[in-house]
Amino acid sequence: MDDEQRSLLSLVLAGGQVAPRRQLLERHGSAAAALAAGPAAWREAGLAPEAAASLRRPDPATMASAARWLAASPTHQLIGWDSADYPALLRGTGSPPLALFVDGDPDVLWQPGIAIVGSRNASAGGRDNARHFALALAQAGLCINSGLAAGIDVCAHEAALSLPQARSIAVVGTGLDMTYPARHAALHRRIAAQGAVVSEHPPGTPPKASHFPSRNRILAGLSLGTLVVEAANRSGALITARQAAEAGREVFAIPGSIHNPLARGCHRLIRDGAALLETADEAIAALAPVATTLASALRGRLAPTPSHPHLGSAAAAPLPQGDYHRLWNALGHDPTPMDELVQRTGLTSAVLSSMLLVMELDGQVAVEHGRYSRKS
Structure with a gap:
């Protein structure tokens, strides 16, 4: 260190x-x-x-514990407020943390994503909805973000991880040297390998009730929007939804039966102005304005230089050469899936997702059902 x-x-x-x-x-x-x-x-x-x-x-013991954790793996990182790697979406919220402990790929924190949250004691229908929407949104190129809790969270993470090129972020309320609940330790490792696990708390921090509402602001802040799948009237998912709204992000809710107590929180959100969601495409369309903000921040982080003449009109924002030129050559006029672009370019899917988002918003790339093509 x-x-x-x-x-x-x-x-x-x-x-x-x-x-x-x-x-x-x-x-x-x-x-x-x-x-x-x-x-x-x-x-x-x-x-x-x-x-x-x-x-x-x-405190020497706490310092030593954190130092050991950071040294244990190259995927263990501490990203401070003053770092260029600090995620732009989170930086723009009302109470961003001073630093983030990260287990996994920190580039994933810049990938456009959606938080999927809900009840720990979800119904069978709620779990099915979480899987369905997480899978559809991941196929469209969104990172699936949640809190590693039981119920809806686990279903969303696992659905995303079922796609080899998809990414997932877990925001937790403990130090990253432990998992809560402990039975999710294997899932923690899978998310770190295929995305990132994030905490504002140093290693050695045990689970505390006060940590979980506060971690929800990070989850909301890292995401373009928040989808509440199923929630009772008193639910931590509603805290995440409120914090997303306060950060100016989209909030979506899936309606349910009037006889299901776990639908009442979603119905309350809809009455208060959340978007009623029936299809993943509705969420993708609504997230475009926030994605524009993220793309602008990405241009700065990627240190843009003058673009290749075939990468768009003179009115488009300049894009860096090198990797962008390689990606442009890998794209065809026929829709190409992400895994094939990874093979053609040698770049990771997290890097490609960020680049494709910039190119899509500049009108150079079309995306449909998770496949990308040059836009004529």
Whole structure:
């Protein structure tokens, strides 16, 4: 663990309000510089005395535990607020975390995705709907995001993982060195291998009731929209839906029988303005405006350079050469599935999804049922 990562970890473990620590990162340009600025600068940023004391003397056991976890695998990462890899959609929410612990591929956090949430005690029909919509949305190129909980969450994750080129993100309320519930440990590993598992909590953090509502804001913030499949009137899924709406994202709900208590939360959301969802295509069409924002952020992250002359009109935003040129040559006028594009280009599906989103929104690529072609 280098000095910058150690300093960032110290800021994370200091606790207290996020805003002062975020201000320190923004003002000083790096975590190491923020720590070196000293107590006077910390007070000026609004850091509480308890947090400042923790910053001076981080708990050695917690630091050692986090350091061991980060060193255990190249897929274990800590992404700070000041990093270019910090996901743009989450950055634009009202209360983004200072940093994210990630087990998996951090590029997946930039892939356009939808949160699918609902009851832990879902009905058979609810579980079927979760699988159906997750599968259809994943086939369309969306990452399927959820919370690794029982019921709807598990069904959504597993449906996405059934497609070799699909991706899934799990946002959890514990440290990433443990799984809650423990019986989902194998699913945790599959998601990390085919997407990413994310937490704002350092390794060693056990499950606490207060962590799960707060993790829902991250789930909502990473997603273009949130789909509530089945939920009672008092349900954590409704918290995710509310936080999605507060972040300016789309909220969808699937209606159910008036006799099913697990449909009442969805009916309440629909009465309050959520979109009633009957098909995956309805969600895909509604997410396009938010996807435009993500594509704009992706252009900056991918460091655009002048485009190849065949990659679109002069009015289109410039795209980088190299990988984009390779992808353009791999595309034909006949629809091509993602797995074939992976084979033709040698790029990962997560990278291709980001590039294809930019090209689609620039009017250069058409997508239909998860297959891509050049747009005439």
